[in-house]
Amino acid sequence: MTQVALASKNLRVGVFALLLALGMLGLGYAAVPLYRLFCQVTGFAGTTQRATASDADIAARLAQSAGARTMSIRFDANLERGMPWTFQPKQVTDTVQIGQRDMAVYVARNNSSRPITGSATFNVEPEQAGAYFNKIQCFCFTEQTLQPGQEVDMPVLYFVDPKALDDPNMKDVEQITLSYTFHEAEGPAS
Template identity: 70%
Template sequence: MTTATLDRRNSRVATLAFLGALAMLGLGYAAVPLYQLFCQVTGFGGTTQKASESEANLAAQFARSAGTREISIRFDASTARDLNWSFAPAQVTETVQIGVRDMAFYTARNNDSVPITGSATFNVEPEYAGRYFNKIQCFCFTEQTLQPGQQVRMPVLFYVDPAILDDENAKDLEQITLSYTFHRSIDQPGDRAE
């Protein structure tokens, strides 16, 4: 084997290794958004669905015509350690008719001496119910900024999709838990060093 042939082979291997590393880096950056998209589409991991007004109206029409059953919704709230907020549901449980829109409220209060922006993450338990839990409007869709001492009531407009009635896993389901955790938003003025 000549030196020129060996150099070409080494150059090809180096190029392939570099392209492979670039591909892995690209997949690393794409993994989080792709996973989030997967969870939103399938309800995996208790991820709830986002519904439009027209979808909610269709579900309500079905519920009225079919006389669907009721289900208990449990509301849960917590905050990350670095967020000096009080955060709680206005009501811990509520019974709703499947397919019919309902509204729940959460209360948040900034206990700090500076304005703080927070964002809420959420999930549903049991996990398989996430694909049937539809939010029409929610404080979790946008960041929330609270001034020092400010307290706000934040609504969640939701319904449980009547398709849950056809799911064998859900035939004995009596309660769905909707959980929120507020986190301090990243890169906001006044962030504390950890």
């Protein structure tokens, strides 16, 4: 093999290795949004579904025609370590008819002397219930800014999809836990 052919071959291997490394770096950055999208679509890892009011109306009609059973919903509230808020549900449990819209209210209070913007992450347990727990409106969809000493009610409008009744993995589920954790948002409070 000549020097020119060897140099050309080495250049191709180097370019291929560089492109492979850049591709892997790109996948590393895309992994979090892709995983989040996967969880939202499938309900994997207890990720709840986002619904519209018309989705809720359809679910309610399906539930009425099926004579849907009831489900206990437990509400859980947590704060990231160092977050100077008080955060709790107004009601710890509720019993809802599957397919019917219901509302839960959480209360948050900023106990600090400065404005704080918080962002809520959420989860549903058991995990298989995430595909059927639909939120129509939620404080968790946007960041929340509380002024010093400010206390606010934060509602969540939700329903449990009647399709849960057809899932054998949901057969023995009697209670769903909706859990939120508030974190201080990155950057200055707005």
